Amino acid sequence: MHSPARGITAAAVLLVVAVAGCQSGSGNGGTGGEPTSASSPAPARLASGNFRFPPMDAAVVLDASGAGSDATGTLTVSNDEMSFAVDLECALRTEDGRILIGGDTTESTFDTTPKGTRSAIVLKPGSPVQAIFAWQGTDQARAPSCTAFLEDQSPDTVDLVPINGTIDFES
Structure with a gap:
């Protein structure tokens, strides 16, 4: 019982x-x-800053975190005549220290990089930081992935330009 x-x-x-x-x-x-x-911890900052890119007389706002195919963030570029915004998706480092960060263009009034194409910024840390933009225009076949787009770039053969401003890189 x-x-x-x-x-x-x-x-x-x-x-x-x-x-x-x-x-x-x-x-x-x-x-x-x-x-x-x-x-889980937030992804590490990859690069961030507000600066000017002299060849285009453009204001640039960059906020990128993560690495490889797990990068995230945004890139906006604008001047009096055009603007474009990129949803960042991937990053790649070269042997000479350059950092490529790319993704899909989500908004654009710039004919060279219309909405839906891939765009990237190439950075070379130093004093001053140097940069250049790369894009996959409508006259090219779309790369199968963001990483493939970055791998197709030849950043070491491109002349980079000193920026006006600063970029904070991962610590």
Whole structure:
């Protein structure tokens, strides 16, 4: 025969286990503890800055994080005559220290890089930082991926230009 006390004890144990399980999964660090964060760390900054690109007399805003095919961020370029925005998706480093960051053009009034084409910025850290843009215009077949687009570039044969301003690179 079961005694009522044994049933109550079993129910109390189940209740304690259930409450403990809920608290450990809620991220609040246990009874009376401070909340804890179980989220993954943010991707490392790759490059960010607001600067001018003299050959186009363009204002550039760059905010890129991550690496390889896991890069994210935005690039906007504008002057009095045109503008374009890029949703950054990938990055590549060359042996000579150049950093290529690219993605899909999402907005554009620039005929050379219309919406839906791939665009990139090539950076060479130093003092001053040097840069150049690369794009895959409508007269070229679209690269099968962002990384393939960057790999098709020949950044070491392109002359980079000193920027006016600063870019913060990953630390």
